[in-house]
Amino acid sequence: MPLNHYVTLGRSGLRVSPLCLGAMTFGEDLGWGSSVEESQTIIDRFIDLGGNFIDTANFYTKSHSEKILGDHVGRHPARRDRLVLATKFSGNLYPGDPNGGGSGRKSILAACENSLRRLQTDYIDLYWLHNWDVHTPIDETMAALEDLVRAGKVRYIGVSDTPAWKIAQANVMAHFRGWSSFVGLQIEYSLLERSVEQELVPMALELGLGITPWSPLKSGALSGKYTRANAGTQKGDRGAFVQSALSEKTYAVVDALEIIAREQGTTVARVALAWVQSQPGVSSTIIGARRLSQLEDNVGALDVRLTAEQLARLDALTKPAFGFPQSMQPIFPAIHNGGTTVNGVFMEASPYGVVKGEKPY
Template identity: 80%
Template sequence: MSLDQYVTLGRSGLRVSPMCLGAMTFGEDLGWGSSVEESCRIMDRFLELGGNFIDTANFYTKSHSEKIIGDHLGRHPAKRDRLVLATKFSGNLYPGDPNGGGSGRKSILAACEQSLRRLQTDYIDLYWLHNWDVHTPMDETMAALEALVQAGKVRYIGVSDTPAWKVVEANMLARFRGWAPFIGLQIEYSLLERSVEQDLVPMALEFGLGITPWSPLKSGALSGKYTRLTAASQPRDRGPFLDAALNDRAFALIDELAAIAAAHGTTVARVALAWVCGRPGVASPIIGARRLAQLEDNVGALDLKLAPEAVARLDELTRPTFGFPQSMMPIFPSIHNAGTTVNGVYGAPSPFSIQPGEATY
């Protein structure tokens, strides 16, 4: 598979590359990240390889990320128009202004205009709710997004880092009022973060939202750079993110990834990414390369076909433990229908499904 083998995002006609270029690392304003020049080289190479999906947010690197993209691509209509350009709102760039962020109408409309200006474009292909604003009714948020869609400033909308029940509320509102629904779900998803398989992934499969996992390498913990022997001596630009991830459980997984990578003649990062690419509902994992070499390595995961036994070992090593109500399901198999789960995620026959001729007590 290559970057130009496009897939539709969720229940929509929007065609995106099977990997998305994440731009949270564009700019060095936070003390780590890519220089402007390296960011531009990464974008050009991604496009050259066939990628068409770039994701950023209004406050990534203090909004410099959007400006880097706009300065490089916004001035070139041919490049911009073939892109699926995604950005997010909710983040507050104006300390002290209570309406400078969040998901209220005033904030959303202002944030959209500011992003359009920085990106040097007339429209945003995919506009994400970055995270749930508990202080704003969901119908107000969805109505404001519908107004942007009707005005032609936004083509599609998506949702990130929001509880499953709230996403369902939003899309039910959209369905019954004839508004644009969320077509994509952006969530943290990796071998070290599988708790989303309890509610968010089944919800996405049920309602037709394309999943775009962020941090599929767990902030670099699964990049192959960190092992039991080298972790202490390796620089950690994203220390707060990495420190919590690198523990005995992670090192056991990294050891297994290294063994699988050796057997397949590939890299640890590609194995970890290939696992994510193969999960039910996943449309386009977000890869956040800081250097061109990282981009080249990550994209190589699309050509990797993991052996079934390798996938099984990784699944067993990282299988999450769910609470209620999933914890009760094996006890009451009669409530399950055939064709419900894949590796603990809804979608294929469940090991607890009732077979013909079995009693259902």
Template identity: 70%
Template sequence: MNLDHYVTLGRSGLRVSPLCLGAMTFGEDHGFGSSVKESEAILDRFIERGGNFIDTANAYTRGHSEKIIGDHLGRHPSKRDRAVIATKFTANLYLGDPNGGGAGRKAIFAQCEQSLRRLQTDYIDLYWMHVWDKHTPIEETVRALDDLVAAGKVRYVGVSDTPAWKVAQAHSLAGFRGWAQFIALQIEHSLLERTVEGELIPMARELGLGVTPWSPLKSGVLTGKYTRENAGKHKADRGPFVLSALTDKAYAVVDKLVEIAGALDTTPARVALAWVVARPGVTSTIIGARTLAQLDDNLASLEVELAPDQVAALDAVSAPTLDFPAGFLRMAGAFTNGGTTINGESAPAWPMAPKNDGERY
């Protein structure tokens, strides 16, 4: 697969690259990240290779990420119109202002105008609700988003980091009312975060939402940089995010990644990304890069083809514990399928079933 093998995002006609460039580290405002010059070079390299999907948020580096993209792409119509620029609302950038963030109508409209100014564009291609705002009725949020679409300030809307039941409620409500529906779902998904396979990903596939995973390398934990042998010897830029993830299970996954990478003459990071890219329901995987070298290494993941036994090995070592009823329903396949194969899925016979067809009461 190449970066210019575009795919449609969810149940829409929006064409995006199979990898999305995450711009959370554009700017050094948090004490780490890419300089303006390096960020611009990363943008150029990604676009030169065929990438067109760029993801940011009003909160990323306190708005500086959006400004970098606006200065480099937004102000140039020929560059801007070829890019699919996604940004997010909900984060409050104004201390003490109760309407500075959230998903209420006043907050959404204000955040959208601020993002448009920073991005130096007349429209946002994909506008994400960054996280669920439990203090705002979902009807108010989806209606406000529909108004932005009708006004031409937003082309499509999506949802990120929100419970499956709330996404389904909002999506169904918008459909009934004839409002703009979500076309995509952004969630954390990696070999170390697979609980989303219980509710969120099945929901997205059922509703026709394209899945765009974030942190597919778990903040760098799955790059192969952190191993049992050098535990405690590396200083992580994202400190707590990395250290809290360095568990025995994480090291077991990294060991398997290193083993498979050696067999394929590639890197653990590329193997980890290739696993996410190939997951059912995934449309475009969000990659982050602070340097051109990191970007090039991540882009090379599209050249990695994992054999079925390698996928099975990674699945086994990273198997999640799913909340009820997801785990139970996996087991219950035998209860409904009765030892048959349906839609390519086979299940053993239910132990309590009769040995043969017998009499049907």
């Protein structure tokens, strides 16, 4: 699949490339990341390859990431309408100001105006709620976002790092009030982070939100750079982010990825990305590249077709164990249908519960 094999973001009509360029590493303001020159080179190459979806946030590298993208758009104004520019609000850039961040109306409207200025554009294609603000009623947030859409400053809205029940509440409310609703869901999702499969992924599938996973390589832990053989000797570009993810579980996953990479004639990173791309509901996976070589390697994941056996192997290795009520799902068919076979065992339903292999008294 080429990068210009565009897909719709969930149930919306917004067409995006199957990989999204994440710009969190643009700028060296935090002591790591890409220089301005390298960032511009990465943007150019991503667009040349057919990518049209770029994601940033007002908070990334102290807002320098947005400025780098804005300078690029400013130099190439003809590209603006061909791109899907996404940014986020919620992050507070003004220490000491209680209204400098969060999801209240005052904060959202100010954040949007500042992002438009830094991005050198008069509209944002996809505006993300970066993370849930527990102190602001969700109807206030959705009403403010609807005003931005109606004013033409925002085309679509999405949500990131928020509980499934709160997202469902927001979208149902928006639906009945005739407001714009979230069309995209941005969540951490990788072979090492699958807890989202309990509530967030099913919610997205049910409501038609396009999933855009972030950190699909778990901050680089699944890039192939960190292996059991060199444990403790490799230093990560993002320090604590990578080190906290390196464990026996991670090395077991990397071992399996290395085997599959050899079978496929490709790289560990591409296999890990291909697994994420194959998951239900995933529209466009966010890839972060600090160097041009990383971008080239990651884009190659679109050419990897994992077999059913390889997918099953990886799935079994990291499949999460869910709690209630998902843990009850296997017995529900017997309760609902008056008796059926579950995992080869006949289950008979009764007012007293479910009895395996025999009828209740």
